[in-house]
Amino acid sequence: MIRRITLKEIANELNVSISTVSKSLKDSHEIGIETREKIKAFAKAHNYRPNNIALSLKNRKTKTIGVIIPEIVHHFFSIVINSIEKFSTESGYNVIIAVSNESFEKEVLNMETLANGHIDGIIMSIAKETLKKQDFHHIKETIDLGIPVVLFDRVISEIKCDKVIVNDKQAAKEATQVLIDDNRENILLLTSEDYVSVGNLRTEGYLEALKDNDIEPDSNLIIKVKDKKGSQLEMSYLEDELEKVIKSKKVDAILGVNEIYAGSALKVLKKNNISVPKEISIISFTDGVISRYSSPSLSTISQHGEIMGERSAELLINKLTGKTSSNEFKTEIINCSLIKRESS
Amino acid sequence: MIRRITLKEIANELNVSISTVSKSLKDSHEIGIETREKIKAFAKAHNYRPNNIALSLKNRKTKTIGVIIPEIVHHFFSIVINSIEKFSTESGYNVIIAVSNESFEKEVLNMETLANGHIDGIIMSIAKETLKKQDFHHIKETIDLGIPVVLFDRVISEIKCDKVIVNDKQAAKEATQVLIDDNRENILLLTSEDYVSVGNLRTEGYLEALKDNDIEPDSNLIIKVKDKKGSQLEMSYLEDELEKVIKSKKVDAILGVNEIYAGSALKVLKKNNISVPKEISIISFTDGVISRYSSPSLSTISQHGEIMGERSAELLINKLTGKTSSNEFKTEIINCSLIKRESS
DNA sequence: ATAATTAACTATAACGTTATAGCTATCCAA
DNA sequence: TTGGATAGCTATAACGTTATAGTTAATTAT
Structure with missing residues (x-):
């Protein structure tokens, strides 16, 4: 084990002062060229590296x-x-x-x-x-x-x-519009609880799009996923709620505020033999690995x-x-x- | 903006030495109880926090x-x-x-x-x-x-x-055995290039399982995925190769050394209308999010x-x-x- | 010849800590 | 009443740097 050499040690070895060593290594013209070169060579040979902690203390960064x-x-x-x-x-x-x-x-x-x-x-x-x-x-x-x-x-x-x-609200609005333009008016929203700022903005965008198209929002079509610590519970809540809704209401599209929600929705739909995107089409936020490898792969809104x-x-x-x-x-x-x- | 107070500043304010302050905050019995309490109170009021960089320098950690x-x-x-x-x-x-x-x-x-x-x-x-x-x-x-x-x-x-x-070799061997026990003998291996230590070990495990069951390994059934920087190319290589093999050879199972490979394989099989797990069953390493949300979901070897x-x-x-x-x-x-x- | 300049270095303080050793009253024992 | 112990504090060095302000000795200008 070789301890890192310090300026002090170099100074002692070469019988010069610490200042001289420090300045030499910074190639200061205050130090004669000969001494400077000698010190630099010595430092290099001993693989000198400044101690960043000392520097941090000195520079306050x-x-x-x-x-x-x-x-x-x-x-x-x-x-x-x-x-x-x-x-x-x-x-x-x-x-x-x-x-x-x-x-x-x-x-x-x-x-x-x-x-x-x-x-x-x-x-x-x-x-x-x-x-x-x-x-x-x-x-x-x-x-x-x-x-x-x-x-x-x-x-x-x-x-x-x-x-x-990210322009969450606008993006959610546009995605909703895409679904509406595809003649889907019964759009279910899978979102998070209200206090999550981004979920909230996305919900707003969704509602605004509906309003722009004179579609009455239906609170039954908005599932606010309760997050429990431990996502297992969270997902089973989502799955249960979703299953209830698709059995009782007409739904022809789903907007998910993230890909985990959308991925879980996909599972529920598959289990109920509902074809995607024929019967229900899906768009979700978060362009991750689930979206790419699920089948059908998910249309997503990338937040870059x-x-x-x-x-x-x-x-x-x-x-x-x-x-x-x-x-x-x-x-x-x-x-x-x-x-x-x-x-x- | 409030700069963090230092021992020196506390010492000056209270007209004691830096040592006294340092020791008081460490509750040293060298310092009289009154002084100690006064200093601690002052430090607390000014939200004193020791400077970790100074400590790092001193303690060399x-x-x-x-x-x-x-x-x-x-x-x-x-x-x-x-x-x-x-x-x-x-x-x-x-x-x-x-x-x-x-x-x-x-x-x-x-x-x-x-x-x-x-x-x-x-x-x-x-x-x-x-x-x-x-x-x-x-x-x-x-x-x-x-x-x-x-x-x-x-x-x-x-x-x-x-x-x-991780006991890569053993795990690959066992997974292969599971496939063989399911009467699948034409097992395709999706692995990485030889120099990747874990890929190599998994390949070894696969080969050992075949040997134990007197199955002759077929080099056509081993795809070593070339990794290009930029996984897009890498995946299209995998997909092309895999498609070639399943069209020319009988394959009834796939072992993937990671879930990306397995997920891509799933896409290829779906495209070719091959049912999983009926015609081809799949086991892969890496218990990630793809495995859980793909359909069918993937059996995986978790590396914990x-x-x-x-x-x-x-x-x-x-x-x-x-x-x-x-x-x-x-x-x-x-x-x-x-x-x-x-x-x- | 003497002052001013310069080249080539060194000493010191500082960044914020802590540990060690040192100092000064006060108190108690003999 | 004097020496040792003790309580309660302070000074100093060190961790590894760098910037500022010296200090020499040699060189140049006048």
């Missing part, structure tokens, strides 16, 4: 970005992280991951740890429980400490910071996770490097796009 | 674990990360993520960055390109620096460190990513905390289990 997400085993979030990681690395930043697991408490804890620690800024998407509680003190405190925060996807207007969102991640990282890094002022905030809106597959 | 994985948008790896994150957080460690994207160069770069920086140890799964090149100098150098490394899933015997693997992540984190943290000696290495083997669904 860590070149690390913290990311807090509700879940990691999730197509959309993993795409976003991947993209954040990619962009950040290119700009010389590391990425540290924290998972809130949709829990308020864990999110607060994560923020605390990150904010005391090794990060310069935070990119996050808010946990469902936090949205429900409407308690955002931890985020505000972090911002007050001068740590820039960028919110993506699940955001709240109450917090002043950079944000990256890569772009979201990239923009979030860009906004944050611009703040960190002082490219943008620390008290002006932008909200970037990414346009969704509908990817047509077999289910519609 | 960062309480952070680096994880290098080939991909993040990948069910298995995201499960493992999730589990590493969970276990590490519980033990007071942060997790920093780096993605090699299956590239050797990026993996080396990632290692360099992590090893110079803010981490105490590394958990990694080796990139395909690295396996192909057989160049592991970066891993060895990191270990030589006294940074403990734990390898999981894709490992190599050449490196001396803790490892966590959560357990892998947990064990990896545990092994690493034991090294970091000195619970296990730094020159004795363990290889933990996780048993796969076959999850039977509709495809077999």
Whole structure:
């Protein structure tokens, strides 16, 4: 085991001062060319690497970005992280991951740890429980400490910071319109509970499209999936409710706010021998792996996770490097796009 | 914006020395109870938090674990990360993520960055390109620096460190036997190229099962999927090859080394109106979201990513905390289990 | 010849901690 | 009444850097 060599050790070995070594390695003209070269050669031979922690302490920046997400085993979030990681690395930043697991408490804890620690800024998407509680003190405190925060996807207007969102409402409206244009007027909506900001926006878009086409919304055709911890229960709730509805009501299309919901719906329809898209056509949000490999494959609304991640990282890094002022905030809106597959 | 208060500032405010403040906050009996309480109250009121970077510098440990994985948008790896994150957080460690994207160069770069920086140890799964090149100098150098490394899933015997693997060969053998017991003897294997350690082991298991049952292996029934960067090409290669084989040869079962391969196979079979599992039954590795939501759902071999992540984190943290000696290495083997669904 | 300039280095402080050793009253024992 | 113990505090060094402000000795200008 070879411990990493320090400036001090090099200085001692070569009988010069630490300053001389430091300056030589920075190729400072204050140091004579001969000494400089000798020191550089020695450092190279001993594979000298500056100690980044010492640098972090000195410079008061860590070149690390913290990311807090509700879940990691999730197509959309993993795409976003991947993209954040990619962009950040290119700009010389590391990425540290924290998972809130949709829990308020864990999110607060994560923020605390990150904010005391090794990060310069935070990119996050808010946990469902936090949205429900409407308690955002931890985020505000972090911002007050001068740590820039960028919110993506699940955001709240109450917090002043950079944000990256998707035109959820518009996309849901357009998708609904596509279904209506296909002469389907009994459109069932599979959505999440009201406090989830994006689910809510998508519901609004759905309702607006109906209204524009003078279709009376039917509350029986809106299933708000209760989320229990442990998705098994969540899905069986969805399946039971859906089965009830399709047995009692005419349904000729389904709009799902995510692909898990749509995938589960597909199972229910198959079990009941309803053909997709002939009898019921489906469009869902989240362009993930389920949509591509299910059969029929699902038409989905892509939220362009890569772009979201990239923009979030860009906004944050611009703040960190002082490219943008620390008290002006932008909200970037990414346009969704509908990817047509077999289910519609 | 409120900057975080430091010991020095508290000391100045209360007209005591920095040492007194430090000791008071640690509740040292060297300091009189009155002073101590006063200081603690002041610190609390000003929301004092120790600067972790200063601590890292002092203690020469960062309480952070680096994880290098080939991909993040990948069910298995995201499960493992999730589990590493969970276990590490519980033990007071942060997790920093780096993605090699299956590239050797990026993996080396990632290692360099992590090893110079803010981490105490590394958990990694080796990139395909690295396996192909057989160049592991970066891993060895990191270990030589006294940074403990734990390898999981894709490992190599050449490196001396803790490892966590799955009994790939045995699992593939057993799955093959299940198919044979179902009177299917023309089993097609969808595997990766030889240099991928796990693919190779699974192929071996498949061949061994055939041998045990006196079935002559047929090289036409083994498709080694060429991986191109950009999985689109990779999949179309698989689909073309598979289509050729099923048209020219009798095939009554398929064993896939991962669920993407199996999912793609399912598409090909559907396109050719071959019923699953009646005409061809399928078993695949990787118990992910495709397997559950495809139809028919896929029987899969679960590699228990959560357990892998947990064990990896545990092994690493034991090294970091000195619970296990730094020159004795363990290889933990996780048993796969076959999850039977509709495809077999 | 002497002051001013410059080249080539070094010392010091600082980033925020903590551990070790050191200091100064006060108190008790002999 | 003096020396040792103790309580309660402080000074210092160290972790590994870098920036600022010195310090020499040699060189140049006048």
